[in-house]
C-alpha cells in the first residue's frame with residue numbers, strides 16, 4: 001500500500017488577496033499579509049471577524065434590510081455581513097479573487113451556466129453527478145444549448161470539439177468523477193482549451209476534493225464550484241454551494257446573476273458553514289485515512305475498487321500531480337446487483353444515504369440513488385455498473401467501520417472465511433493497528449476470500465462451506481415477505497375471557513409491521529429496534545434434536561401446546577445479560593415459532609425478521625398479538641404453508657386476499673406465540689389481530705363450546721385510549737387472577753357471571769341488528785363500562801394510575817365512563833366518548849390527561865386484520881427487496897433502500913406512511 005502525501009505538505013496557496021501594499025496597513029491588513037504563508041489548517045481555523053464588539057465567532061446578521069443610504073449593505077439578497085465574512089474566508093482557502101456562497105452546489109452550476117448563451121456549446125464529462133446531468137439535459141432541451149458529453153479522462157477526446165469555428169463556451173469537469181473516481185488532467189485540459197477555444201471557460205466541480213485537497217484555479221481552471229453541503233460543512237446539517245473565481249470580470253458577471261436571482265446563502269447557513277470549515281482539515285485527515293484502509297481492504301479481497309489512493313488506479317500519477325489527497329469516497333463492484341443490495345442493507349454503521357463528506361459514513365448504490373435520474377440505458381452506455389456500491393467515509397473509528405462492512409459482506413455471501421488462514425488474536429490485531437494500520441488492514445483481508453462464480457446457488461454453497469456446513473441444502477426465502485397486524489382494545493370481558501367468559505373486542509388502527517428478508521449465511525436473525533433487539537443465531541446451533549417427534553413440517557395445522565424442554569433449550573440460547581424482559585420474550589416467541597414451523601434443520605431458511613410497531617408495547621392494546629400474528633404469517637409464507645397473495649394464488653383485487661383456512665392456520669400459530677409470551681392467554685387478542693374488525697369471543701374451556709362472532713355495530717362508537725405508561729406483565733396478572741380464583745372461588749366466579757351478562761348485553765347492542773335508539777345504546781354502554789371496571793377492581797387488576805383516569809374522566813364537566821382495558825395493572829384505560837360530546841370539552845379532557853402525565857389516543861376502530869404486501873416487493877426475485885421512497889432531496893428522483901432498513905428507520909410515527917407507500921396490501 002502506498003502512503004499518499006499528506007495534504008498539509010501541499011504548496012502554498014495562490015496569494016492574490018495577500019498582495020496589499022506594505023505601508024499604511026491596518027491591523028487586519030497586517031494580519032492578512034502575515035497569513036500569506038500559513039498552511040491550510042491554520043487558514044481554516046483563523047477566521048477574521050470584523051465586529052464592533054470583538055466577537056470571536058462571526059455574528060449572524062439575521063436581517064433582510066440594513067438602514068441608511070451609504071452603508072456597505074442595504075439588502076441581504078445583494079450582500080450580508082455574515083455571508084460576506086464567509087466569502088472572504090473562503091477566498092483565502094481557494095486562492096481565489098472572489099468566492100460566492102450560494103444555497104446549494106446545483107445553484108452554483110445554474111448561475112455559472114447562465115454565462116452560456118443559446119447556440120453555444122458545453123463540453124461536459126461523461127461520468128458526472130446525476131443532478132448535474134439533469135440540469136445539462138434541461139439546458140439542452142429547453143435552453144437551446146448544445147451539450148456534448150466526452151470522456152474527460154482523455155484530453156485527446158476534447159480536441160476535435162475545440163479549435164476555430166467551434167462555439168464551445170464551457171468545459172465542465174469533475175475530477176475525480178463521482179461515482180467511478182475517474183481522473184481528468186485539469187492542467188492539460190485547461191491548456192488545451194485555452195489554446196483551442198480561448199473564449200471557453202474551464203469549470204471544475206471540485207466537490208469530491210474540496211479546496212483542502214485540490215485547488216483547480218491554480219491548475220488553470222476559470223471557475224471552481226463545490227457543494228459545500230459535503231466536506232466544507234461536514235455535518236450534513238445545511239445545504240450550500242461555493243463558486244470561486246480568479247478573474248475579476250467573471251466574478252462581476254457572477255455577482256450580477258446572484259444578486260438578480262437571489263441565490264446567495266442565508267445568514268444562518270453562512271454562520272453554520274463558517275463553523276464547519278474551521279474543522280475541515282482534521283475531519284478530512286481522518287476520513288482520508290479510513291478511505292485508504294477501506295479501499296485497500298476491498299481491493300485485497302478481490303473486488304474491483306475505484307479509488308485514486310490505490311497505486312493501481314490508472315491515473316494515479318495524474319491525480320497526485322494535481323491533488324494532495326485521494327478523498328473519502330470510493331466505489332466497488334460486486335458483479336451482482338442483488339448481492340450489492342444485500343451488502344448495503346446489511347450494514348449498520350454505514351448509513352444508507354445519498355451525499356458524502358460528512359462526519360458519518362455512508363453507503364449507497366448510485367444507480368438506485370444519487371444517479372437514478374440518469375436513465376438505465378445511458379448509465380449502461382457510460383459504463384456505470386448497476387451493482388456499483390459507493391462508500392463515503394466519515395470520522396468514526398476505522399476499525400468499527402471495517403467490522404461493520406465485513407459483517408455485511410459475510411452476511412451477503414460476498415466473502416467467505418478462508419480456512420487456510422490462521423487468525424491472529426484480538427489483542428495482537430489491536431497492537432498491529434496501533435503500530436501500522438496498513439499492515440493491519442492487509443491482515444484483516446487475508447482472513448477472507450471471495451466465493452468462486454457469482455451464481456447465487458454457488459454463493460450460498462460457498463458460504464455454507466465456509467461455515468463448515470458441507471453441502472447442507474437450505475430452504476431459501478425468495479425475497480422479502482412484508483406483513484402487518486393491528487392491536488386491539490377489549491371493551492368488555494378481559495381476564496374473565498381466560499376462564500371461558502365471553503369478551504367483546506375490536507381492532508385498533510395501530511399496528512406491528514414485519515419484514516422477513518433472505519440471507520445466505522446459514523443464520524437466522526431478529527431485529528426489533530423498539531426493544532433494542534439485534535440478535536442472530538447459527539441455524540445449525542439451534543436445538544433441533546429437541547423438536548417433538550410429531551412435528552414433521554408437512555402439516556397444515558398449528559400446535560396447540562408448547563413443548564417445555566424445547567422452550568427451555570431456546571431460552572438458554574438467548575443472552576439475557578442486561579436485556580429487558582420484553583426483549584427476551586420477543587426472541588423466544590420468534591425462535592420457537594421459527595423452529596416448530598421449520599420442523600427440521602434442512603428446512604429452516606436463512607433470513608432476518610425485522611419488526612417494528614406503533615402500538616405501545618405492553619400497554620394492554622395487544623402489541624404481543626400483533627407481533628405474534630406478524631411472525632406466524634411471515635414464517636408460514638416463507639414455507640409456502642399459506643398462499644402468498646403477492647404471487648396471485650388467491651388474491652384478487654375484489655375478493656378476500658387471505659382465505660379463511662389460511663386465516664385459521666395463522667391464528668393457530670399466533671396463539672402458540674402468545675402462549676410463549678403469556679403462559680395462558682385466552683386467544684382473543686390474536687383472534688382480533690388476525691381477523692380485524694370487532695368480535696365477541698368465547699374461549700372453549702372445560703368442554704364448553706367456544707366461538708367467535710363478528711360485530712358490525714362498533715364503528716359508530718368513539719373511544720379514547722389513554723396510556724398510563726405504567727409497565728406491567730400480562731403473564732403475571734393473568735396468573736394473579738387464576739390464583740385469586742383458587743383462593744376466593746365464590747367471589748371470583750360471581751364476578752365472572754356478572755361480566756358474562758355485560759358481554760351478552762354488549763354483543764346484542766353492538767351486533768348490528770339492535771333496534772335500541774342511539775341515546776339508549778350509548779347510555780347502556782357507559783353504564784356497563786363503569787360496572788365492568790368495578791369487577792376488574794374486584795379481581796385485583798387495577799392500578800392507582802388507572803383509577804386517576806377513571807376519576808378525571810368521570811368528574812364534572814366530563815361525566816364520562818372509563819375502564820381499564822387488557823390485563824390492567826397499568827397499561828391503558830378506555831373511555832367512551834358520546835356522539836354529542838363537544839369538541840371543546842374533548843380538547844380540555846385531552847389536555848387534562850396530558851397534564852397528568854398520560855398519553856391519550858383517539859384511534860379508528862374495527863380496522864382490517866393481518867395484511868400481506870402484494871406488490872412486487874414480496875414476489876419474484878431477491879433483487880426486488882428494496883423500496884423506492886419519494887425524497888425531497890433534489891439529488892435524485894427516488895431513493896431506493898432495502899425494505900428491512902426502511903422499516904427500521906421509519907420510526908414509530910413513520911410506519912403507517914412507509915407501509916402505505918409500499919403498494920397494495922391483501923387483508924384477511
Ligand SMILES: Nc1ncnc2c1ncn2[C@@H]1O[C@H](COP(=O)(O)OP(=O)(O)O)[C@@H](O)[C@H]1O
Nearest residue numbers: 582585586613618619620621622623624627730
Ligand atoms: N413490536 C413488538 N416486537 C417484538 N416483541 C413484541 C412487540 N410487541 C410486543 N412484543 C412482546 O410482547 C410483550 C408484551 O405483551 P403484553 O404484556 O401482552 O402487552 P400488550 O398488551 O401490548 O400485548 C413484550 O414484552 C414483548 O415480548
Ligand SMILES: C[C@@](O)(CCOP(=O)(O)O)CC(=O)O
Nearest residue numbers: 495620622681682730822823
Ligand atoms: C388479560 C387478557 O384477557 C387480555 C390480554 O391483555 P393484554 O393486551 O396482554 O394486556 C388476557 C387474555 O385474554 O389472554
